[in-house]
Amino acid sequence: MPRFNPTALYVRQPLRQAMGRIWDFPLTVVEAPMGYGKTTAVKECLKDSDARVLWQTVIDGSASGFWRGFCRMLKKIDAGCAERLAELGVPDNSIFMDAALELIGNAPFPARTVLVFDDFHLLSSKTVEQFLELLVKMTIPSLRIIVATRAKFGENTTELALKGFCHVVDKSDFELNQGEIIAYYKLCGVRLRPHEAAELHAYTEGWISALYLSMLNFAREGLVERQASLSELIDKAVYRQCPAEVKEFLLAVCVFDSFTLAQAQAMRPDENAEALLSYLVSHNAFIKYDKYSKTYRMHNIFTDYLREMFARQGRERRRAVLRAAGSWYAGSGDHIRAMDAYHQAGDFHGLLAALELAKGHSLNTEHKEKLIRYFRECPAKIKKMHPWAWLVYTVYLFVFNEKELFAEQCAEIRGYIGQSGSDENTRAQLAGELELLCSFSRYNSIAGMTEHLQRAARLLRGPSRFLDRKALWTFGSPSVLYMFYRESGRLEQEVAEFAASMPLYCHLTGGHGAGADLVFRAERHYYIGDFENAEILANNAMYVAQAHGQTTIAMCALFLQVKLDIAKGSLAAVKTALQQAREEIKRQKLYRNIHMLELCEGSAYACLGQADRIPAWIAKGDVKDSSLYFPAYAAFNIVYGKTLLITGQYLKLLGLAGHFLGVAGVFPNLLGQIYICIYVAAAHHRLQRRHEAQAALVRAVDIAAADGLIMPFVENGEHIGAILGQLGKDDRYAGFVARVEKTYAAFALKLPAMRAAETDNDLANLTAREREIAGLVAAGLPNRVIAKKLVIEEATVKKTLQNIFTKLGIGSRTVLARLMLERKTGRT
Structure with missing residues (x-):
């Protein structure tokens, strides 16, 4: 009998054929419930494809978090483009959307580049969905996009498919029949009789994760045994079989959606994290190592089980783990996640320290409700121990147009300073910062603002410590x-x-x-x-x-x-x-x-x-x-x-x-x-x-x-x-x-x-070459494709476009496309 190898990969032939069509469409959507092997199927399809694969796993519902990850991913192709996209931020309006698409359209993607967005169902952002749909419609010749999700992607997948932009691989492509179950088990070193395969198929309906867990149990006990739940299967077939130190390790790293070796070592500094991870990868198909990103990731089914187990741990045990995670995030500059982890740990000292360290640079309107909740829940005595974080929070209340809360916090800070036991210099500094902050409460009244500024000048020794001099001084007004x-x-x-x-x-x-x-x-x-x-x-x-x-x-x-x-x-x-x-x-x-x-x-x-x-x-x-x-x-x-x-x-x-x-x-x-x-x-x-x-x-x-x-x-x-x-x-x-x-x-x-x-300065005023390039831009072609088509340098295309924009008095490819359409249809 072959050696038992539960980590062997099995991909059914119809699924391979369905996945093989990714090269025929700008977008492939892989839709199936949790545990059907979406990620494995995508990786197997791309493994020997000689494609340049950029992989992003979505980790939460935050559009800004997705965008940061997207920009990090694109750095491997074009660092300049990635930096500009990061500065642009989530393209939450038509102006930013046009700018983002133009930047990506001009990025030098190698031939057969594939962008993979895994666990896309975790993201809740119409803006990102619209961005990806528009990116797909650009039909960049060298680019393919794969979206792996448990839920339906966007609202227009059917329309995209009908128009030839999209190919959908669904649940039916993943489900193993009886013969395939026998083949899968045989590959892993387990022989099944036909009636056992039939029983497994009836029990699992061809769901590969349930088949994998049943196989672990079958290999030990020699019979098909139905469990009350998937969680019970994982507990019996996987978790109970782990040594004690591995169980402890898993309960520490499960708070991360993915993690590096350095993260694992930070969470369990007294253990040999590398050896434990080596053991897990070789003995468990639910944890994988990605050599490209150098990160470990556990399957969602296993992560969910471990987090249920983690939730049953003692309060102090949970707090220690979450504090360690918060410390890791803060040290790596991810202050939003650091505050989230500290908040889950009930560690408001850590949360406010992270906010003070960041000075709010990572915050935007998306985080408003979360930030307000943190401060509402924060005990007053802890808030008073972090006055600089308190000032940063109050500044953002003004930026978020929360006038009543802003006034309330200013009054609280003033009361705190009056009762503070700090030394005289510290109290004077805080009082000066508060006066500067309160000047915003008199915004638009020059005399009122000046009164606060004069008080601040008498108290402060040097420039403000919390005000960001790069902030929009005019709030966006051009006057x-x-x-x-x-x-x-x-x-x-x-x-x-x-x-x-x-x-x-x-x-x-x-x-x-x-x-x-x-x-x-x-x-x-x-x-x-x-x-x-x-x-x-x-x-x-x-x-x-x-x-x-x-x-x-x-x-x-x-x-x-x-x-x-x-x-x-x-x-x-x-x-x-x-x-x-x-x-x-x-x-x-x-x-x-x-x-x-x-x-x-x-x-x-x-x-x-x-x-x-x-x-x-x-x-x-x-x-x-x-x-x-x-x-x-x-x-x-x-x-x-x-x-x-x-x-x-x-x-x-x-x-x-x-x-x-x-x-x-x-x-x-x-x-x-x-x-x-x-x-x-x-x-x-x-x-x-x-x-x-x-x-x-x-x-x-x-x-x-x-x-x-x-x-x-x-x-x-x-x-x-x-x-x-x-x-x-x-x-x-x-x-x-x-x-x-x-x-x-x-x-x-x-x-x-x-x-x-x-x-x-209408389109008729353009040269013949300028009109030709304008037409290709209107057709959605990026600069490098236009250059190849016209047998000219890409720099020449960019320079010509700038001339076109100047002649027409416009600033974007979108406006140029609209003018070309109006010209074509005879509109003025």
Whole structure:
């Protein structure tokens, strides 16, 4: 009789044939319940295929966790692409989705590259599913994708299959019949009689995991024995057979979904982890070693069983294991998982230490509820022992727009400091940090914020320890004046107060927001029609912001420069500035600034009446899917409202006006209120509602005239000219209206030429080679495929694309594809 070998692999022939078709489709979905051998089947299929296999096992439902793993995996192909994707983050909106797909489309995948996503059912993210579907539809010639899952993949698998994008391998392909059960057991050194195979088939229904466990039992006892449950089978056939030290080891490492040798050694430092793992791999088919990732992974069935056993251990035993896991994660820089492990262990000291160490850099909106729960459950005495982590948490409450919780935590921290037994220097430092934190509670009130900053300066010794100077200073708004103009008739004083306060803020934060005071001054000059001084200060602001690494302030300076170039009639300068800014964002991997840039672009094209060139997310009003925070929402509404106006959606504009004004009234943001009232006036005018139009325009002028802000009216002169003229007959408004009309007369002369130039820069203005490349891009081909098809260098394709983008005033392959489609179908 052959030697008993329970780890021998058996893959039925119909399954091999089904898996062999992976090369015929961009996507293969392997769907079957737990324990059917999906992972083994995929590995066996790829083992001798000479393919470059990149394998990612999904470990939880976190989209951000998946994305981090995905980026780590792609580093093996293109480190630059992986770094840019990591900086971009989960592509949770159309802008980021386009950017991610473009990056991957240009990655140099070797011939026959396979991306495998195992245990995909653990992930709960429509965004990731959509991303993979779009990636599949790109049909990159050298790339194949395999998704192994217990549940149905996505909502469009059937459609993908019908269109030839997808091949599905399902449960029926895995189930062994009686003859195959006999063959499988024989391969492992066990001979079955036909009636025993029939009994096993009736018992297991061809499920290979149950067959494997039954075989272990059959080899020892010589008969088919039905167990009450799969857990009982594992207990009897596997766990009970392990030596005591192996059982202890398994209960320590089962808290990981996969682990390295170093992790195992960290969990059991007093044991020979390498020897124990060698024993397990050779004696147990439920644990495998992946030589590519150098990690060990236990089968989900075995992991579930071990975790049930772990849950029955004593409390202190469980806490010790979870603490060790938390320590490992914290030491490796995975602070999110470290906090999760410490939380499961009930170790809030470790949890807060991990948060303090990370300073929240790994946190985003996805983690908001979890972070709030941690602090609600944390005992007060422990929270007080980690005041720096407490400050980091409170900062994130402001970022997450949890105003009530933010105020509550600020009050608690203040109370703690007053009662703290710490030394005087520590109390002063904490009090100073708190004052800096509380300045955000007075956001938009320059005087109120300055009071807190002055108190902070008297207490702090050096820059803040917890504030991230790389954070978005403007919350995503492309205008400083928009942020801080809150009281009609006091703009000039507000600019002066802000200029006096900013050096103090920059000192306390290590340069955060440097140049914002110059942008504020420059914007005021622009809005009162003083373009020369505005441009001088805008250039100064750009230099200061860039010197201090303050990219969002530089973006505000860019936004102002674009407005100035439009006022001068220089469309070429507008396009060059926007294109260079987009390239700089990509170069520095500052993808979270893309939405700021596209607000600039949207504003420019709205002013030119080019609605089809306004980014789609703005035209749809999708602000909540952007990287903008709530304080920037009214700035978004300025551009969105203008889009509704120039596309003739007057009723929708009027319907949303109350909401727009409500958002602009929160802090308040008077610039937002001025623009929205102008749009409302224009919409009423188009609908022949003269009284309502006049009333809305009067409201806008009443706010703006006290500070001489003529440019919102000039920018919209073609929409409000008639009602503005009527208002000018009123002596109260005559002087202000006259200034608007004079400036608009010069402004209006420039618009026709710019619009004509924009029309001329149609696809017809491209060279023959540029049109050819544009057509291939629209067909979904990546740069390297285009280069091969046209027998040119890939660098030439990239350079040509940049020329196309500049000529057309666009920034992405998606927009280019849309323009090509419009051209093909005769749309304008």
